[in-house]
Amino acid sequence: MTIIFNPTQIVIQLPETLQQTTWNKTQNAATPNSRWQTYLNQLTLDAFMSSAKEEQEATIKPWLNSQTLANIAELVNGTAIILGDAKVVLIPSEAEDIEELRLPQEWIDIPEWVADYYLAVQVNVDAGFLRIWGYTTHQQVKKNGTYDPIDRTYTLDDTDLITDLNAFWVARELCPEEETQTAVSPIPAISPTQANNLIDRLGSTEILVPRLAIPFTLWSALLQNDAWRNSLVEKRRGIERVSVLNWLQEEATNLAAQFGWRQVEFQPSIVGARGDMATAIPHKALAKQLTIGNQLYELKIFPIETHTWRFELHSLALGAMIPTGVTLRLLTEDRQSFTGNEHTAITPVEMLDLEVELDPGEGLIWEIEPSPEDYQAEILHF
Amino acid sequence: MIPRQDIVQIFATFIQFDFDRFNNWILDPRLRRSMNKCLDETTPKEVSENFWAIYWHKRWQKQPKGIARDHLLAYLQEVCFWSTKKTLTGFTSTQYSIPDGFQIAIARIDKVLKGFDGDRGFKLKSYASITFSNLIREFLRQRQEIDICSEWSLLRKLSQKRLQESLQNAGLSTEVQKKYILAWNCFKNIYVPERSASTRRLAKPSPEAWNAIADLYNQQRALQVSAPESAISPETIEKWLLICVKTSRSYLYPDVTSINKPKPGYESGEVADSLIGEVEESLLSEMIIEEEIEERNQQQTQINQILLSALQKLKPDDQKLLELYYGQKLKQEQIAKKLNTQQYNISRKLSRTRKSLLKSLSLSIKENLHISLTSDVLKNISVIIEEWLSSHYHTNQQ
Numbered sequence: 001m002t003i004i005f006n007p008t009q010i011v012i013q014l015p016e017t018l019q020q021t022t023w024n025k026t027q028n029a030a031t032p033n034s035r036w037q038t039y040l041n042q043l044t045l046d047a048f049m050s051s052a053k054e055e056q057e058a059t060i061k062p063w064l065n066s067q068t069l070a071n072i073a074e075l076v077n078g079t080a081i082i083l084g085d086a087k088v089v090l091i092p093s094e095a096e097d098i099e100e101l102r103l104p105q106e107w108i109d110i111p112e113w114v115a116d117y118y119l120a121v122q123v124n125v126d127a128g129f130l131r132i133w134g135y136t137t138h139q140q141v142k143k144n145g146t147y148d149p150i151d152r153t154y155t156l157d158d159t160d161l162i163t164d165l166n167a168f169w170v171a172r173e174l175c176p177e178e179e180t181q182t183a184v185s186p187i188p189a190i191s192p193t194q195a196n197n198l199i200d201r202l203g204s205t206e207i208l209v210p211r212l213a214i215p216f217t218l219w220s221a222l223l224q225n226d227a228w229r230n231s232l233v234e235k236r237r238g239i240e241r242v243s244v245l246n247w248l249q250e251e252a253t254n255l256a257a258q259f260g261w262r263q264v265e266f267q268p269s270i271v272g273a274r275g276d277m278a279t280a281i282p283h284k285a286l287a288k289q290l291t292i293g294n295q296l297y298e299l300k301i302f303p304i305e306t307h308t309w310r311f312e313l314h315s316l317a318l319g320a321m322i323p324t325g326v327t328l329r330l331l332t333e334d335r336q337s338f339t340g341n342e343h344t345a346i347t348p349v350e351m352l353d354l355e356v357e358l359d360p361g362e363g364l365i366w367e368i369e370p371s372p373e374d375y376q377a378e379i380l381h382f
Numbered sequence: 383m384i385p386r387q388d389i390v391q392i393f394a395t396f397i398q399f400d401f402d403r404f405n406n407w408i409l410d411p412r413l414r415r416s417m418n419k420c421l422d423e424t425t426p427k428e429v430s431e432n433f434w435a436i437y438w439h440k441r442w443q444k445q446p447k448g449i450a451r452d453h454l455l456a457y458l459q460e461v462c463f464w465s466t467k468k469t470l471t472g473f474t475s476t477q478y479s480i481p482d483g484f485q486i487a488i489a490r491i492d493k494v495l496k497g498f499d500g501d502r503g504f505k506l507k508s509y510a511s512i513t514f515s516n517l518i519r520e521f522l523r524q525r526q527e528i529d530i531c532s533e534w535s536l537l538r539k540l541s542q543k544r545l546q547e548s549l550q551n552a553g554l555s556t557e558v559q560k561k562y563i564l565a566w567n568c569f570k571n572i573y574v575p576e577r578s579a580s581t582r583r584l585a586k587p588s589p590e591a592w593n594a595i596a597d598l599y600n601q602q603r604a605l606q607v608s609a610p611e612s613a614i615s616p617e618t619i620e621k622w623l624l625i626c627v628k629t630s631r632s633y634l635y636p637d638v639t640s641i642n643k644p645k646p647g648y649e650s651g652e653v654a655d656s657l658i659g660e661v662e663e664s665l666l667s668e669m670i671i672e673e674e675i676e677e678r679n680q681q682q683t684q685i686n687q688i689l690l691s692a693l694q695k696l697k698p699d700d701q702k703l704l705e706l707y708y709g710q711k712l713k714q715e716q717i718a719k720k721l722n723t724q725q726y727n728i729s730r731k732l733s734r735t736r737k738s739l740l741k742s743l744s745l746s747i748k749e750n751l752h753i754s755l756t757s758d759v760l761k762n763i764s765v766i767i768e769e770w771l772s773s774h775y776h777t778n779q780q
Contacts, residue, residue: 005523005714005729006516006519006520007707007714007729007732007733007736008733008736008764008768010733011729013726016579019578019579020578022578023577023578032574032576033571033572033574035574036574036575039578093541094538094539095539095540095541095544096524096527096528096539096540097524097539097540097541097543097544098520098541099541099543099544099547100541100542100543102541102542117757124527125575125578125579125581126579126580126581126582127527128579135757136757137757140757140758150564150606151567155542155543157543158493159492159493159496159497162757162758162760162761162764164736164740164760164761164764164765164768166733166736166737166740166764167740167757167760167761167763167764168757169737170737170740170741170744170760171755171756171757171760173741174741174744174745174748174755174760175754175755175756175757175760178755178756178757179756180757208571208572208598209571212602
C-alpha cells in the first residue's frame with residue numbers, strides 16, 4: 001500500500017520490535033484502556049525522541065523519567081519532553097482524519113504541566129508510522145481553543161494549527177525567545193485527608209475514567225502532587241502499600257520489594273553513640289539503591305526509638321563521599337516543609353542524615369537533589 | 383475545458399460535469415448581478431481577477447457565510463478541477479473519477495480560504511492549487527485506511543470532529559448527535575485493542591463489552607443531563623454506533639450526483655437582489671488606494687527576490703526535486719522511481735529543502751521588514767512559500 005504524506009508533516013517509522021517491546025512494558029497498567037493509552041504515549045515518546053535527535057542539535061530529554069510519564073499516561077493522554085529550554089507536549093491520537101487536536105485540560109491549566117508547544121500526533125500501529133501533523137503554543141490554545149466540558153479538553157481545528165512542522169524547528173532556531181505561554185491561575189491545594197479519600201474512591205478501576213469522575217479543581221489538585229498521583233496509580237493497579245513498620249517485619253518483605261525497598265541488617269554506628277540504644281544487636285532497616293549522576297547510593301530508613309525514625313544516605317562506592325550540594329529532604333504528604341526536614345552537603349560528606357518524630361500512620365515524602373534516576377515520588381506511611 | 387475570460391463569468395459560473403468530463407459553465411444569476419454591481423463601483427472598471435479574488439477573500443474573512451464565499455467557490459472551480467486531475471492521474475488503484483475528486487476538494491474550500499494570507503499572499507489561486515492537491519491526497523490516504531478497516535476498527539479511527547460532522551451531515555439533531563458521541567466515547571473506552579498491532583480487523587464486541595459500554599453510557603449521561611432519562615440498552619448502543627459507522631463512511635464517499643444540482647432559486651433568478659448584499663465601498667476604496675497597492679507590490683517583489691535568490695543557492699539536486707514536485711506535480715513515489723531512490727528519502731529531502739527556504743525567507747523578513755518572528759508569523763511565511771513555489775514552477779512551465 002502506498003502511504004501518501006504531505007512534505008510539511010513529520011512521519012516517523014514505528015518498527016515492529018519497538019512496538020513489541022513497548023507493549024510488553026505496559027503489562028502492569030490498571031485497565032485495558034489505560035494500557036492502550038500508555039502504549040500509544042510511550043511509542044510516541046520513544047519514536048519522537050530518536051527522530052528529533054537526528055533533526056536538530058538542541059538537547060532533548062523526557063520531561064520526567066519514563067516511569068513517571070507512564071504513570072501520567074495511565075490517567076491522562078499526552079506525554080512531554082524538554083527540547084533545549086522549551087517544554088513540548090505530544091498528544092497521540094488514533095484518528096485517521098486529522099481534523100482536530102483534543103488537548104486534555106490538565107496540560108493547559110495545571111501550572112506545573114503547562115508547556116510551550118503542543119504537537120498533534122497520529123499513531124497508526126498497523127501501518128507502523130507516527131505522523132506529526134500540526135503544532136500550536138499554549139498561548140494559541142488559550143486564544144483559539146474551544147473548551148469542551150464533557151471530556152474536559154481544549155479543541156483546535158486543523159486550520160488553527162500550524163501544519164508545517166518545519167516551522168516548528170525554524171521557530172526553535174530563529175525565535176527561541178518567542179512568547180508561548182499564557183499565565184494560568186494556581187490550583188488551590190487540598191488537605192491530605194481529602195486527597196486520601198479521593199485516592200480511595202478513584203483507586204477503584206470500576207471508575208473507568210477517573211479524570212472525569214470528580215470536579216477539575218479537585219482532580220488537578222490531586223494530580224499536581226506527584227506522590228498522590230503515584231499513590232492513585234498504584235492503587236488502580238491493585239498494589240497496596242502498608243506501613244514502613246510492617247515492611248520491616250518478615251511477612252511484608254515481598255511487598256516492599258515491589259517498590260524497590262529491601263530489608264537489610266546492620267550494626268548501628270551513630271545510634272550507638274547516643275547511648276540510648278547502644279546495644280550490639282543488629283538493626284533492621286529498609287534500604288533502597290539509587291543512582292545519582294552515575295554513582296550508586298543507598299537510602300536507609302530505620303527506627304531509633306518509638307515514633308522516631310532515622311533517614312541515612314550513603315554512597316555505595318568504596319570510600320566515596322557525597323558531593324557538595326546534594327540534599328536529602330523530607331516533606332509532609334501535602335509537600336510541606338517542616339523544621340529540620342533537609343540536610344545539604346556543604347562539603348563532601350560520608351553521610352546525609354535526618355531524624356524525625358512521627359505519629360503512627362503519618363506519611364512522608366522523601367526526595368533528593370539532584371533527583372535520582374527513575375525517582376518516583378512516594379508516600380511512606382509510618 | 384474552455385477557460386473563462388470575462389471577469390463576471392470568472393466569479394459567477396460553476397463547472398457542470400457530463401459523467402466524468404467537463405461539460406459546461408453554468409451561470410449563477412445572483413452572482414452575476416452581485417459582480418456587476420461591484421464592477422460599477424470601480425472607475426475605470428477593475429478587471430484584474432486577482433484584485434477581485436483578494437476583495438472577496440477580505441469580505442469572506444468578515445462574513446464567512448455571506449455571498450463572498452460563493453464568488454470564491456466560482457472563482458476556484460478551474461484550479462480545483464486541474465488540481466484534482468493532476469493529483470488523481472496515476473492513482474490507478476483508486477476508482478476515483480474527476481467529479482468525485484473535484485467534489486471532495488471543493489467541499490473543503492473553507493480550509494483553503496482560512497489558510498490563505500490575504501494581506502501578504504500573492505495569489506489565492508496558487509495557494510488553492512497546492513492546498514486542493516494536499517487535501518485530495520490526504521483524503522485518498524484516509525480512504526485507503528478506512529476501506530480495510532472493520533466497522534469496529536473504523537470507530538476507533540475517527541476524530542470526534544469528523545464523527546460530529548458526519549452525523550450533522552446525515553441530518554441528525556444536535557441532541558441526538560450528543561448521545562451518539564457519548565456512546566462512541568464509551569465504546570472507545572471499553573473496547574480497546576488487546577495487542578500491539580493488527581487493530582484494523584477488530585471483531586464485534588462481546589455481549590459483556592456491550593453491557594459495559596451501556597453501563598458507562600448511562601453513568602456518564604446521568605452526569606450530563608439534569609432531567610433523569612431512562613437507561614439505554616446495549617442493543618440501542620450497538621444500533622447507534624452502527625449509524626455512526628454508516629454516516630462516517632458515507633461522509634467519505636460523497637454523493638457525486640449532487641454537484642450538478644442547481645441551488646434552490648439560483649437558476650431561475652428568483653433570489654431577490656436584496657440577498658446579494660451591499661457592495662463594501664469602504665473595503666473597495668481601501669483596496670484601490672494607490673499607496674496600498676504600491677506597498678503590497680513592493681513587498682511582493684521583495685519576497686519574490688528573496689525566494690528566487692534562495693532557490694538559486696540550493697543544490698541542483700534539490701532544485702530539480704522542487705521542480706518535479708511543484709512544477710510537474712509528480713507524486714513522491716513517482717519522483718522516487720525517477721531518481722532511483724525510496725519515497726521516504728524524497729519526502730525527507732523535500733522537507734529539508736522547504737525548511738531551508740523557510741529559514742532564508744524568515745531571516746530576510748525579520749531583517750528587511752522588521753517583523754519579529756513568532757510561530758504564527760512562520761506559519762504565514764510557510765504558506766507564502768508553498769504558494770510561491772507552486773506559482774513559480776507553474777509559470778516556468780508555461
